[in-house]
Amino acid sequence: MRNIKGVIRLTEERDEEMSLKLFVVLTRALDAIQKRVIEDIKHLGLNPTEFAVLELIYNKGDQPIQKIGEKVLIASSSITYVVDQLEKKELLERKLHPSDRRVKLATITQKGKTLMDEVFPKHKKGLQEIFAGLDVKEKEQLIDQLKKLGLHAQNLN
Amino acid sequence: MRNIKGVIRLTEERDEEMSLKLFVVLTRALDAIQKRVIEDIKHLGLNPTEFAVLELIYNKGDQPIQKIGEKVLIASSSITYVVDQLEKKELLERKLHPSDRRVKLATITQKGKTLMDEVFPKHKKGLQEIFAGLDVKEKEQLIDQLKKLGLHAQNLN
DNA sequence: TTCATTTATCTCGAATTAGTACTAATTCTA
């Protein structure tokens, strides 16, 4: 007779190993991808966070500082710093919110828009190259699974 | 007659959008996951890098400082700092390489081993919970695709 | 209205990490 408990334990262990491995692979894959992207972005004189913030207001329009933090996943104190940097480079500006005086909006400047008009298409092309190993179906599938994962992880809080 | 070129262009655009989205989802998923893991690790009085270094020498034995950087994906200059911290906490020690005098090895101390004996299983359990949304098959599949992706991204260098 | 609470942003200080330049040891090569 087979030892059922033993089999179950082995299956659990295997599952645990897979989780550990998945974590490592996920980390490494994103690390490799980000290295590429960061390299591309650096040539613009921007760091990844700055690019992310600029991209946000370039594509989604004026944003309250607060919202930027939520979308780009950065603490509000850090956003202050990043926006300062971008303001120094004259790529965006702060302006007052028309009705709520607590709020400051970040707006892209002409200079920022001109920059993004030039580089955003390149950014997309770059990502396209990076993900060229997968076809559309695979990408869709991966997106679904990763979404599931991300949501699950968040809900553990 | 259908406009073939138009169809092709639309397909390409869709593919580009998928790549962009995949990048965002990947980033967010890992971010959510890491936040969880970091939270868990913080309770041990370690930061994620320290844990990663300690885990490495706990599981793989003594390592040259150099190797640690490669495995944990951190600049060698930063490793110095991390190893300093761990040495202060008496969780590891530096010792000389027996034959190559340029090399210093990081070794885990008894205190470090005792700590890891206690927390590493918890770490695995934590990951298991995070990845509980997927079954073993899905994990395997995800691992394969992410490996493919990671390798492809690396080879673009 | 008035006062407590919430919300949005910022300041400051500390932690973490990357970059640069340097020393020491080893290896390669002419």
Added chain:
DNA sequence: TAGAATTAGTACTAATTCGAGATAAATGAA
């Protein structure tokens, strides 16, 4: 085998990020 080139590690510096309040404005309840 001397001297150049490489490799390992570290010290120092600068950049980036977060967390803990501080401040000011808006909101809500009595």
